[in-house]
Amino acid sequence: MTTMKSSKRNALNVRAALIKSVLLMVLMCVTGLALAHGERNQEPFLRMKTLHWYDVKWSVENDATIQVNDVVEMTGKVHFFSRWPEVINKPSTIFLGNATPGPVFLRVETYLDGVPMIQSTGVELGHVYDFKVILKARIPGRHHVHPMINVESAGGLVGPGIWINVAGNADDFVYSITTRTGTEIENLGSYAVPNVVKWHAIWAIVGVLWLLWWFRRPLIIQRYLLVKQGSWSQLITNNDRKIAASLIVGIIVTLIYANNITKEKYPRTVPLQGSKAHVDTPVNKYAGMVTVKNLSAEYYLPGRTVTVKAEITNNTNSPIQVGEFTAANIRFVNHSVPAAMKGVDVGYPGELVANDSLKISDQTPIQPGETKILDIEATDVAWETERLSSLLNDPDSSYGALLFFYNAKGERIIEEIYGQIIPTFID
Numbered sequence: 001m002t003t004m005k006s007s008k009r010n011a012l013n014v015r016a017a018l019i020k021s022v023l024l025m026v027l028m029c030v031t032g033l034a035l036a037h038g039e040r041n042q043e044p045f046l047r048m049k050t051l052h053w054y055d056v057k058w059s060v061e062n063d064a065t066i067q068v069n070d071v072v073e074m075t076g077k078v079h080f081f082s083r084w085p086e087v088i089n090k091p092s093t094i095f096l097g098n099a100t101p102g103p104v105f106l107r108v109e110t111y112l113d114g115v116p117m118i119q120s121t122g123v124e125l126g127h128v129y130d131f132k133v134i135l136k137a138r139i140p141g142r143h144h145v146h147p148m149i150n151v152e153s154a155g156g157l158v159g160p161g162i163w164i165n166v167a168g169n170a171d172d173f174v175y176s177i178t179t180r181t182g183t184e185i186e187n188l189g190s191y192a193v194p195n196v197v198k199w200h201a202i203w204a205i206v207g208v209l210w211l212l213w214w215f216r217r218p219l220i221i222q223r224y225l226l227v228k229q230g231s232w233s234q235l236i237t238n239n240d241r242k243i244a245a246s247l248i249v250g251i252i253v254t255l256i257y258a259n260n261i262t263k264e265k266y267p268r269t270v271p272l273q274g275s276k277a278h279v280d281t282p283v284n285k286y287a288g289m290v291t292v293k294n295l296s297a298e299y300y301l302p303g304r305t306v307t308v309k310a311e312i313t314n315n316t317n318s319p320i321q322v323g324e325f326t327a328a329n330i331r332f333v334n335h336s337v338p339a340a341m342k343g344v345d346v347g348y349p350g351e352l353v354a355n356d357s358l359k360i361s362d363q364t365p366i367q368p369g370e371t372k373i374l375d376i377e378a379t380d381v382a383w384e385t386e387r388l389s390s391l392l393n394d395p396d397s398s399y400g401a402l403l404f405f406y407n408a409k410g411e412r413i414i415e416e417i418y419g420q421i422i423p424t425f426i427d
């Protein structure tokens with residue numbers, strides 16, 4: 001009997017230990033992801049065929065330390081991919097903002113092609129928009145800061161991010177504004193908080209008193225029996241009715257009074273705006289300059305290499321070279337094109353730029369009018385670390401990327417490339 005009991009206990013102990021270690025592993029995985037705050041969790045097809053962010057610049061360097069109240073500016077371009085995934089809404093309602101771990105920055109201003117983005121807007125697929133996001137540091141800590149566009153039904157699509165260390169004291173945060181009527185508000189963050197607390201307290205007291213009025217009497221079973229007997233006069237007494245009536249009158253009078261004093265104090269109020277801002281569709285300045293056709297694409301898993309066979313026609317009158325291949329915020333740059341190398345700024349997050357050069361099967365420039373078939377090879381561990389390898393588990397095994405071409409003068413031409421992608425495990 002005892003041996004049976006102890007062996008059972010041992011088995012239970014083993015099981016408990018197993019559960020504990022599994023939980024610990026899950027926790028470790030979860031915290032690992034939390035560091036990246038989710039930008040790697042989106043399906044690769046969502047990240048490759050929706051937004052392509054480029055020329056993204058921050059007014060501070062990666063890992064810089066700033067103080068509470070300091071302002072950071074993010075600028076750059078965002079390209080809405082033509083082959084937008086079928087499963088999500090078209091970007092007819094989008095909102096420009098920022099991705100940070102909580103409200104650690106205050107979003108002061110946002111612009112899309114110079115238009116203030118206080119409200120949402122709609123954009124056209126296949127077009128590039130300039131964005132600008134101005135943030136003010138609020139909560140101290142080490143934060144990963146990205147531009148982000150929320151697309152209705154699709155959620156937030158984030159751009160590249162950098163680390164910003166905010167030093168100082170959160171209590172020192174001040175956001176002062178002057179209203180349209182000229183009233184100066186010293187700090188919007190704490191503006192009228194005592195008033196908010198006062199009114200919450202008033203209504204909480206009313207609510208609690210009302211509950212106490214009912215709770216002071218025998219509850220549940222007794223009242224259930226009264227309901228069963230149909231003794232309504234005992235369930236709701238005349239006193240109950242009087243209290244309820246005076247409460248209703250009291251609440252309505254308070255509401256009218258509160259509304260009047262608010263109107264007196266703030267005679268001009270503007271309601272929250274519900275309409276959408278309009279941004280003109282930008283002209284595609286690269287239209288027709290280069291024709292790109294995906295012939296085949298492969299993802300060689302063990303080597304973390306994406307190889308694209310593409311047919312490229314140069315329709316301009318200057319020879320061009322492939323300088324960069326960019327997808328899901330990861331940049332693969334052709335080291336033998338100086339203009340492309342110049343485009344990689346020092347402040348850009350290192351983990352998003354492949355260490356190795358983008359390999360092109362034929363580096364000789366494509367002459368005006370010429371059509372060339374090129375093998376473009378992008379290798380980097382980032383395919384794995386940025387979790388783009390989960391491409392294979394997707395019901396939509398397709399990719400989308402931007403190709404940057406440079407002509408002899410160093411001018412850039414950008415064209416989309418997209419197609420199906422096939423996984424391979426054998427070299």
Ligand SMILES: [Cu+2]
Pocket residue numbers: 036037039144145146161
């Ligand atoms: Cu991040």
